[in-house]
Amino acid sequence: MNKLRLLYFILFIGITILVVSSCGDKRSPGWEYAPNMYEAKAFNPDQPNKNFKNGQTAQVPPPNTTPVGFDRVDEYPNTPEGYLEASEGLKNPLPLTIATLQEGKTLYVNMCSHCHGYEGRGDGSIVKLEKFPAPPAYGTGKSSRGGNMSDLTDGKIFHTITYGVNLMGAHKYQITPEERWKIVMYVHELQKLK
Amino acid sequence: MRSISLFFKSILPLLLFTAYFGIFSSSVSFAQDVGAGAAIFKQKCTACHAINKQVLGPALKGVSERHTEAWLLKWTKNAPAMIASGDPEAKVLYDKYKPTMMTAFTELSDDDVKNIYAYVKAEGDKPPVAAAGAAVGADGTAVGGSGDGGVSNFMLIGLIAVIVIAFLVILVLNRVINTLERVMLRKKGVEVEEEEEIKKDRLAGLKMLSKNKKFIFFLVLLSVILLGSAGWKGMWETGVHTGYQPVQPIKFSHQLHAGVNKVDCQYCHSGAYKSKNASIPSANVCMNCHNYVQATEKYNGEISPEILKIYTALDYNPETKVYGNNQKPIEWIRIHNLPDFAYFNHSQHVRVAGIECQKCHGPIQTMQEVYQYSPLTMKWCINCHRETEVNHKDNAYYDQLLAAHNQLKKGEKVTAAVLGGLECGKCHY
Numbered sequence: 356m357n358k359l360r361l362l363y364f365i366l367f368i369g370i371t372i373l374v375v376s377s378c379g380d381k382r383s384p385g386w387e388y389a390p391n392m393y394e395a396k397a398f399n400p401d402q403p404n405k406n407f408k409n410g411q412t413a414q415v416p417p418p419n420t421t422p423v424g425f426d427r428v429d430e431y432p433n434t435p436e437g438y439l440e441a442s443e444g445l446k447n448p449l450p451l452t453i454a455t456l457q458e459g460k461t462l463y464v465n466m467c468s469h470c471h472g473y474e475g476r477g478d479g480s481i482v483k484l485e486k487f488p489a490p491p492a493y494g495t496g497k498s499s500r501g502g503n504m505s506d507l508t509d510g511k512i513f514h515t516i517t518y519g520v521n522l523m524g525a526h527k528y529q530i531t532p533e534e535r536w537k538i539v540m541y542v543h544e545l546q547k548l549k
Numbered sequence: 550m551r552s553i554s555l556f557f558k559s560i561l562p563l564l565l566f567t568a569y570f571g572i573f574s575s576s577v578s579f580a581q582d583v584g585a586g587a588a589i590f591k592q593k594c595t596a597c598h599a600i601n602k603q604v605l606g607p608a609l610k611g612v613s614e615r616h617t618e619a620w621l622l623k624w625t626k627n628a629p630a631m632i633a634s635g636d637p638e639a640k641v642l643y644d645k646y647k648p649t650m651m652t653a654f655t656e657l658s659d660d661d662v663k664n665i666y667a668y669v670k671a672e673g674d675k676p677p678v679a680a681a682g683a684a685v686g687a688d689g690t691a692v693g694g695s696g697d698g699g700v701s702n703f704m705l706i707g708l709i710a711v712i713v714i715a716f717l718v719i720l721v722l723n724r725v726i727n728t729l730e731r732v733m734l735r736k737k738g739v740e741v742e743e744e745e746e747i748k749k750d751r752l753a754g755l756k757m758l759s760k761n762k763k764f765i766f767f768l769v770l771l772s773v774i775l776l777g778s779a780g781w782k783g784m785w786e787t788g789v790h791t792g793y794q795p796v797q798p799i800k801f802s803h804q805l806h807a808g809v810n811k812v813d814c815q816y817c818h819s820g821a822y823k824s825k826n827a828s829i830p831s832a833n834v835c836m837n838c839h840n841y842v843q844a845t846e847k848y849n850g851e852i853s854p855e856i857l858k859i860y861t862a863l864d865y866n867p868e869t870k871v872y873g874n875n876q877k878p879i880e881w882i883r884i885h886n887l888p889d890f891a892y893f894n895h896s897q898h899v900r901v902a903g904i905e906c907q908k909c910h911g912p913i914q915t916m917q918e919v920y921q922y923s924p925l926t927m928k929w930c931i932n933c934h935r936e937t938e939v940n941h942k943d944n945a946y947y948d949q950l951l952a953a954h955n956q957l958k959k960g961e962k963v964t965a966a967v968l969g970g971l972e973c974g975k976c977h978y
Contacts, residue, residue, distance in 0.1 A: 395889040480811035488595035524837030529819040
């Protein structure tokens with residue numbers, strides 16, 4: 356009788372182990388059949404890469420070159436003079452259409468609204484939570500570089516999105532020049548709100 | 550000596566009076582409306598100043614001790630003019646923080662400025678650690694909840710190994726005891742046949758058990774159920790990573806960033822609407838907010854250790870606000886992975902189809918730690934493609950197809966060129 360009990364005991368332990376192990380481990384992706392079909396031979400941009408000196412797949416373009424659709428190098432530098440030159444020299448190349456304005460709005464909502472607010476009044480979601488200081492409103496605020504926010508020109512807004520100012524970071528890494536022009540177009544509409 | 554002390558005694562009330570009056574008058578000059586000052590401060594000043602830490606301009610704690618009130622009034626209303634006029638105090642400040650220059654606030658009245666400095670003084674006098682304790686407590690529970698509770702394979706294997714070893718040890722010890730007993734019995738001259746009888750009995754027990762049909766049936770049934778379910782589950786879940794939740798190098802909470810702060814998904818994953826990859830944001834995107842946001846209120850005035858990891862990766866010094874050269878990428882662990890033979894393009898789904906991120910990635914705005922929500926199997930893809938209607942309005946691709954079909958209906962000739970056969974990329978890719 357004692358031996359039978361021992362047998363049951365061992366069986367019980369075996370079952371528990373099986374049940375527990377079948378629950379799976381959330382820290383592991385689990386079994387894979389033919390993993391060489393899942394792991395690509397080609398490198399993804401985010402992957403480490405031994406072929407390059409810094410060990411990364413994503414590389415910076417060679418110096419003094421500009422990829423198509425990106426910023427010209429140092430055309431308007433991030434200096435007070437560059438800011439004023441951009442104001443003089445840059446005009447929005449995109450024609451004003453409803454469709455472009457719509458795209459500008461979508462981009463503005465995605466990229467800007469959590470600080471600047473949906474209507475550009477400097478009351479975005481983070482500002483309302485008092486986690487980040489309020490930027491000046493486009494319609495009524497004053498620019499830290501002089502003048503009213505509502506008077507900002509194409510070039511000034513473009514320069515600010517590109518390089519940032521004060522606590523605002525440079526956004527040229529997330530937003531291509533064409534997208535920036537769409538946002539500039541929409542910001543001009545928000546400047547009219549008083 | 551006596552006369553001196555007498556003189557002091559006589560003069561003491563006067564001294565006290567002047568001292569009192571002095572304090573009173575100085576407090577009068579700042580006895581302004583702190584509430585009104587707070588409102589203006591938040592509206593105009595916080596973009597560059599904080600009370601207890603340097604932001605773009607200096608920390609304002611104790612500013613009324615560093616400068617006179619008259620100077621502060623003049624400076625606050627028009628700092629650029631004061632720098633231009635060559636005021637020595639203004640020049641020192643400008644040299645320290647250039648090229649940043651304080652904006653002119655000519656629209657503020659003397660009372661406004663006094664209110665601001667009254668608020669700054671009131672805030673600066675507050676002990677800084679008072680509110681920190683409660684915040685840490687609330688945060689501590691939140692952090693504790695997200696701890697990992699999974700039993701690792703290593704532990705399971707270890708457990709089995711321990712049981713097996715214990716079993717073996719018991720067996721070996723049993724044998725040793727038996728042999729020792731036998732040796733002792735032999736020495737005493739007793740016959741050893743008893744032992745063999747016991748052996749026979751043992752085998753008999755096992756034989757009985759193997760002839761017990763009910764027991765054998767139970768055993769077979771059990772193994773069929775266990776092996777069957779394990780095999781079924783194993784086959785279905787091979788290559789399916791649903792629920793995969795690896796430990797990431799930084800405890801980044803989507804619940805906080807996307808849920809509470811309502812930062813749009815595409816602010817950080819800015820590739821989602823324009824490229825195949827949704828793209829993991831580079832650390833400079835983190836710095837767009839975290840050059841300012843350091844969550845010091847949750848960590849007793851220290852910078853959050855998780856935010857410090859960004860600074861370490863960028864070799865950034867939060868004191869001097871300077872980036873070093875020893876920068877290292879943050880090695881996030883990939884969760885969603887499609888096999889090499891399946892092509893998936895984010896922009897096609899986000900921009901053309903207009904699908905919400907949550908449709909595939911689940912309630913991401915509630916995840917403190919991201920896990921894979923969808924199975925990403927072919928069946929899953931196909932099911933959605935069967936159900937989803939195509940929105941062909943304002944889509945140049947479908948316009949072209951419709952135009953071609955209309956031409957066909959009219960009996961006109963449709964050449965390859967009409968369907969885009971003259972595009973360079975069709976041949977030269």
